[in-house]
Amino acid sequence: MAQVTPMRTAAETQLLDLFPAVKARLPGAAEPRQQAYDAFAKAGLPHRRVEAWKYTDLRASLREAAPLADAPSAAVLGEVRTKAAPFAGLGPALAIVDGMFEPSLSDLHGMPAGVQAVGLAGALGTGHALAAQVGQAAQADDAVLALNAALMTDGVILRVAAGTQLERPLVVRFVRTGSQARAAFTRVLLVVEEGASLTLAETHEGPAGVGHQDNTVVEVITGDKATVQHVRLNADGGGAVDLSTLGVKLGADCAFTSFALVTAPALTRHQIFVTFAGENSRVSLNGGALLKGRQHADTTLVVNHAVPHCESRELYKHVLDGEATGVFQGKIIVEPHAQKTDGQMMSQAVLLGDNATMNNKPELEIFADDVVCAHGATCGQLDDDLLFYLRARGLPKPDAEALMLQAFVGEALEKVEDESIRDVLEGVVEAWLRARL
Numbered sequence: 001m002a003q004v005t006p007m008r009t010a011a012e013t014q015l016l017d018l019f020p021a022v023k024a025r026l027p028g029a030a031e032p033r034q035q036a037y038d039a040f041a042k043a044g045l046p047h048r049r050v051e052a053w054k055y056t057d058l059r060a061s062l063r064e065a066a067p068l069a070d071a072p073s074a075a076v077l078g079e080v081r082t083k084a085a086p087f088a089g090l091g092p093a094l095a096i097v098d099g100m101f102e103p104s105l106s107d108l109h110g111m112p113a114g115v116q117a118v119g120l121a122g123a124l125g126t127g128h129a130l131a132a133q134v135g136q137a138a139q140a141d142d143a144v145l146a147l148n149a150a151l152m153t154d155g156v157i158l159r160v161a162a163g164t165q166l167e168r169p170l171v172v173r174f175v176r177t178g179s180q181a182r183a184a185f186t187r188v189l190l191v192v193e194e195g196a197s198l199t200l201a202e203t204h205e206g207p208a209g210v211g212h213q214d215n216t217v218v219e220v221i222t223g224d225k226a227t228v229q230h231v232r233l234n235a236d237g238g239g240a241v242d243l244s245t246l247g248v249k250l251g252a253d254c255a256f257t258s259f260a261l262v263t264a265p266a267l268t269r270h271q272i273f274v275t276f277a278g279e280n281s282r283v284s285l286n287g288g289a290l291l292k293g294r295q296h297a298d299t300t301l302v303v304n305h306a307v308p309h310c311e312s313r314e315l316y317k318h319v320l321d322g323e324a325t326g327v328f329q330g331k332i333i334v335e336p337h338a339q340k341t342d343g344q345m346m347s348q349a350v351l352l353g354d355n356a357t358m359n360n361k362p363e364l365e366i367f368a369d370d371v372v373c374a375h376g377a378t379c380g381q382l383d384d385d386l387l388f389y390l391r392a393r394g395l396p397k398p399d400a401e402a403l404m405l406q407a408f409v410g411e412a413l414e415k416v417e418d419e420s421i422r423d424v425l426e427g428v429v430e431a432w433l434r435a436r437l
Helices: 010-025 030-043 074-082 120-126 129-133 143-151 384-392 397-413 419-436
Strands: 093-097 115-119 154-160 170-175 183-192 197-205 213-222 227-235 241-250 255-262 267-276 282-291 296-305 311-320 325-334 341-351 357-366 371-380
Touching (some): 010 030, 010 143, 030 143, 074 093, 093 154, 115 120, 120 129, 120 183, 129 154, 129 183, 143 213, 143 241, 143 267, 170 183, 183 197, 227 267, 241 255, 255 419, 282 296, 282 325, 282 419, 296 311, 296 341, 311 325, 311 397, 325 371, 341 357, 341 397, 357 371, 397 419
Parallel strands (some): 093 170, 183 213, 197 227, 213 241, 227 255, 241 267, 255 282, 267 296, 282 311, 296 325, 311 341, 325 357, 341 371
């Protein structure tokens, strides 16, 4: 039988050539990386015939794969040090610049008691005790995730000791620099032990108009009775391609809340995989996307209720202007023995122009009979009657629209419990609306 050789795009060929060229200097065990590389080589870049990527054809969108970013120079680090950061001053911060963890820009000595932070590359290279848990929360048959597992260069491992209660957020900055497009593959592992509580805030920052390519994975693994609030602000430059994965594995009696705000990249895909590994836990996944021009933002999530007596809530808001495209794909899976599951999912979008597009695909896969699950999706324009009401009271049309849009996104923003972070995010939303005026 003749062997069939799959056709490769230029970007796929470049990515497949990249791993053999750099694997000798990548940290950690070689075998898991090789297995991940083989999985990517078999699948290639995702395309519309892959159901989970139906509305984000990465093979067609990614014409060229950017070369791997070099370690930042001292001059570059100096520029980053003076640059204003979105969550500056809210809590101790860790910096990952162009794919490399930078201790000189991180508050390693300012970490609260009970928190341990180490660079991922060093941990993989020395066989750190927590390094074995890398890849345990983000597990999926996904080519982008496999590519990160093969090529991840650096990142951070965070451990929060049992019973630790953090009053201020831990901030992780992903910073891109330079005027030439480069690729970065990074990973963060957060291990939260029994009874601990914290807020993790991540920001993605980059120069405007530069087509940087990022593939980032954040993993959260909790012990029992842990509480984690997660916030993600994606404010990369307008030309960036940002692929990110959030993997969460929860113990029993836990609470996990996440909010993601997208405003800037040309193309972003944020995928979330949550597994309930212990009973009586709660998850709340929320987000907002403010898009204009020809921006494309995809949120795809899978929540696996693998044990009984757990609750999940999802609420996502999209505001689409110009020719922007929004995607929401949400799947709740209820395993056969996961009785007393409560899952609710909602996606809502406002289209500000005739050329904007919203793709909604909510799904339920229920294999148990004693559950309460529902999903919904709405898509439309601003309410004409309410707009007329505001204009009749003296507000110009752009201001009236901005007020309505701020209230629309604000419903999801209210899920952010930390007031200092919520204030920053509200400022980002207001700035986007002002720019639209």
